[in-house]
Amino acid sequence: MIVRAIGSYYSVRTAEGETFQCRARGRLKKDGISPAVGDRVEFTVHSGTEGVLETVAERDTYLARPPVANVDQVVIVCAPQNPPLSLQLLDRLLVLAENRNLCALICLNKDDLPHDKEEEYLHTLYGRAGYKLLVTSAKLGRGISELQRELCDRVSVLAGPSGVGKSSLLNRIQPGLRLRTGEISEKLKRGKHTTRHVELLSLDCGGLVADTPGFSQLDLTDVKREDLPLCFPEFVQIAHHCRFAGCMHKSEPDCAVKEAVASGEVAKSRYEHYLVFLEEVTAQERSY
Numbered sequence: 001m002i003v004r005a006i007g008s009y010y011s012v013r014t015a016e017g018e019t020f021q022c023r024a025r026g027r028l029k030k031d032g033i034s035p036a037v038g039d040r041v042e043f044t045v046h047s048g049t050e051g052v053l054e055t056v057a058e059r060d061t062y063l064a065r066p067p068v069a070n071v072d073q074v075v076i077v078c079a080p081q082n083p084p085l086s087l088q089l090l091d092r093l094l095v096l097a098e099n100r101n102l103c104a105l106i107c108l109n110k111d112d113l114p115h116d117k118e119e120e121y122l123h124t125l126y127g128r129a130g131y132k133l134l135v136t137s138a139k140l141g142r143g144i145s146e147l148q149r150e151l152c153d154r155v156s157v158l159a160g161p162s163g164v165g166k167s168s169l170l171n172r173i174q175p176g177l178r179l180r181t182g183e184i185s186e187k188l189k190r191g192k193h194t195t196r197h198v199e200l201l202s203l204d205c206g207g208l209v210a211d212t213p214g215f216s217q218l219d220l221t222d223v224k225r226e227d228l229p230l231c232f233p234e235f236v237q238i239a240h241h242c243r244f245a246g247c248m249h250k251s252e253p254d255c256a257v258k259e260a261v262a263s264g265e266v267a268k269s270r271y272e273h274y275l276v277f278l279e280e281v282t283a284q285e286r287s288y
Ligand code: GDP
Pocket: 109, 110, 111, 112, 113, 136, 137, 138, 139, 140, 161, 162, 163, 164, 165, 166, 167, 168, 169, 181, 182, 183, 184, 185
């Protein structure tokens, strides 16, 4: 598996735990294949620990910005304050994850800061939609073992606004990683001018986690209009009760989703954000 990509240099880790430095065979580029961290590859050893990538296995999932292949889950980190909790941003990140078929987990960090109802609110709001919520404090070390357990034996990417504590959480999970606080968010700001560098950090428990936050771009460009309702799991559960197949849950009559919103079964904020996103993807499709 490619565990590090710097420009066109790749570090490949074998099942035996050896690491080889590889360049990609020119043919790969000709075939339009751009290897990414997380890709399972075949390579030939040239000398010592150097090799050439020959083939890239088909990807289960692909996250484009930053480029990471075969991600199993996205941990969406938020905080009750500093920065203030934005449910619309949370829903946007969940849509981006669902659209790429990635499992999403919500992590409410900074549990040590005063918060009235956020935790309970998130539990009911997102528990109903089927999302797991973890409550952590990187500062106090609270909830860290629970988070660590979720990261074992899979490839994860952390996402969420700058300042919520993503690097602090990773440092807590494995102090040896020594990520400088603020480092992973700095990478985003530096943008295009630096060589693209993405690395999968190995946790002692066997999990891999990207050192760069996922979804550096928050627009819904890749989301097709008809796919948007599918990105809300709690809508999917009841949509078969809508009168029309392919109901967009907007102005159609006898819409089960709208009824569920009215009865309080589906959270109003989730539905409101759905409508915001629907406007966005509709405008996008018109502009093509
Ligand atoms: P990132 O941008 O998401 O990687 O966030 P950082 O890990 O850089 O943290 C941003 C700021 O929040 C830093 O000043 C951290 O010390 C602070 N911070 C991180 N986790 C916690 C926490 O659980 N509680 C409190 N009170 N502050 C935290």
